[in-house]
Amino acid sequence: MMMKRLKKSLLVLAAILFALPSFLVTAASNESKPGEISSKDEVVYAKLSANGERQEIYVVNILDINKAGKIVDYGHYSNLKNLSDLAPLEQIDNTVEFTATEGKFYYQGNMNEKALPWNISVSYLLDGKQIAPEELAGKEGHVEIRIATSANKEVDQVFFENYLLQISLTLNLELFSDIQAPNGMLANAGKSKQVTFTVMPEKEEELVVEADVVDFELDGIDITAIPSSLPIDAPNIDDMTGEIHTLTDAIKEVDDGVGALANGVSELNNGVKGLSNGSKQYKDGMYAIAHSSxxxxxxxxxxxxxxxxxxxxxxxxxxxxxxxxxxxxxxxxxxxxxxxxxxxxxxxxxxxxxxxxxxxxxxxxxxxPEYEISEEQIQQLYGSGADxxxxxxxxxxxxxxxxxxxxxxxxxxxxxxxxxxxxxxxxxxxxxxxxxxxxxxxxxxxxxxxxxxxxxxxxxxxxxxxxxxxxxxxxxxxxxxxxxxxxxxxxxxxxxxxxxxxxxxxxxxxxxxxxxxxxxxxxxATSDLPEQIKEEVDQMMSEYDKSDFEPVSFVSSKNEDINSVQFVLKTESIKQEEAEESEKTVEEVKGFWARLVELFK
The missing domain is CATH 1.20.58 (Methane Monooxygenase Hydroxylase; Chain G, domain 1)
Known part of the structure; x- marks a missing residue:
């Protein structure tokens, strides 16, 4: 049995060694000719402190190679890592060069000096008093978590103007109770409650989560930013505008009725003026008669x-x-x-x-007039909204x-x-x-x-x-x-x-x-209200409809054929300190040949 396994391993090793010169020849051949990229995706990962301060940023670049050869990409990175194969990545100034075969190619670049398109600020209050996140772990009371987002003026505003933010927190229901999030959506997730907020493009928000807590702990706050590029169908407002037409017709009837009332009151006033004049004449006549009596x-x-x-x-x-x-x-x-x-x-x-x-x-x-106005009619008048x-x-x-x-x-x-x-x-x-x-x-x-x-x-x-x-x-x-x-x-x-x-x-x-x-x-003001509503809805829809948005690179403006750019941000968790383990497991760093040998074990 042992001999069969050894024989099989030697055959595989021989095949690899036999193919290796051919692979190296092919790679050397690809290095000499330029390749082509059909599209590129960028996923920007950022680690934030518990207060929202930027700590670490790296970008995973995903290139769709439709022609093998030498590829040139752009970006200023502090460190590069090939995630597809073992081919080296060469960076000269803001240029990244490598050789790739057809298909998807992945590489990572760290950009710790790069600023994000949004300013993120997270603050914490315990029983109404602000508290540092490192002091909050293990505390109990009424907690408020305030998340403020605003535009970072130092970064291209194209992201702030066209991207929406999704901010989510996962709260352990064994620790948190009476959870309130006025502008958020609450959803059950097993033994946890997930709170999700959405910040629309071009909007700056301050989001608040409140809860009663014991032994406070919080996993990191997840923040994703994606382009609001889906087309938005305008809502059907025919029913609403039809009701508004009915309202404007009713307002017209009220206006006509008030007009008739105003005319009637004017006639009444003229009649009462005549009454006053006639009454004065009569009073003067009676006074004259009385004094001449x-x-x-x-x-x-x-x-x-x-x-x-x-x-x-x-x-x-x-x-x-x-x-x-x-x-x-x-x-x-x-x-x-x-x-x-x-x-x-x-x-x-x-x-x-x-x-x-x-x-x-x-x-x-x-x-x-002889007519009488009932108390019920008077109350209806007061309820009509008239002055x-x-x-x-x-x-x-x-x-x-x-x-x-x-x-x-x-x-x-x-x-x-x-x-x-x-x-x-x-x-x-x-x-x-x-x-x-x-x-x-x-x-x-x-x-x-x-x-x-x-x-x-x-x-x-x-x-x-x-x-x-x-x-x-x-x-x-x-x-x-x-x-x-x-x-x-x-x-x-x-x-x-x-x-x-x-x-x-x-x-x-x-x-x-x-x-x-x-x-x-x-x-x-309301006669053309239905048309005004339609115009306002169309204008509002146009503000949020980013279906014509053309993605641009976050890494470098020189990059072309950008298919998508996404941001994945996460704050540090707030945890209680645990006792140090008596022994630490040290992972053995294995080279290429060691990992290759493991395949045959």
């Missing part, structure tokens, strides 16, 4: 006294009256008749003015208008009675004046016919009846003027309410106009 009552009292005295004198001295006395009596009666007629004219004018004022007041009051101050003014004006109209309707009979009473008073005075005039004419006729005794008797009877009637009239006039005075005083309060209503509707018209301006502006 005393004069009217005094004059009427004088007439009553004169008629009563005349009746008494006629009854007592009718037999002693001579022609001169009768003539004076006739003149006095004519004067009294003329005075009553003048009073009648004044009352007629007063009646006309009162009728005009009352008509204006009644028309303005009738213009106030609350304007709505408060609207409700206040509505209540004031309803109160004013209710008060007016309750005293309207008194207003109507004034007009009728003025007609009656004026008619009664005119009738009295006619009677006095007839008496005076009767006296004149009697003088002409010289039937003085009979005329005086008729005069005495007529004056007595007139005096009795006028006494009743004067009593009614006193009551009437008292009622007018009370009505004038009461109406002053009503007029003050009408003036306040007019001020309120004026403010309401201004507020409704502003509200309409606001709803119009809102409609104009």
């Amino acid at each position: 005393s004069e009217l009552v005094n004059a009427s009292g004088q007439i009553e006294g004169a008629l009563d005295k005349l009746s008494t004198n006629l009854s007592a001295n009718s037999e002693n009256m001579n022609l001169g006395d009768v003539k004076k009596l006739e003149e006095g009666l004519v004067q009294i008749s003329g005075g009553l007629k003048e009073t009648t004219k004044g009352l007629t004018t007063l009646k006309e003015n009162y009728a005009t004022a009352y008509s204006a007041l009644n028309t303005a009051m009738a213009a106030i 609350q101050q304007v709505l408060d003014q609207l409700i206040e004006t509505y209540s004031t208008a309803r109160t004013a109209k209710g008060t007016y309707l309750s005293v309207q009979e008194a207003f109507v009675a004034v007009d009728g009473t003025l007609v009656q008073v004026s008619g009664a005075l005119l009738e009295m004046a006619s009677q006095l005039e007839q008496i005076a004419n009767g006296l004149s006729t009697s003088l002409e016919e010289m039937n003085i005794a009979e005329s005086i008797t008729q005069l005495r009877d007529g004056v007595s009846q007139l005096s009795s009637n006028y006494r009743a009239f004067h009593s009614g006039l006193v009551k009437y003027t008292g009622g007018v005075s009370q009505l004038s005083s009461s109406y002053s309060e009503l007029h003050n309410g009408v003036v306040a209503l007019s001020d309120g509707t004026g403010k309401l018209e201004s507020g409704a106009s502003q509200l309409h301006d606001g709803t119009t502006e809102l409609y104009e």
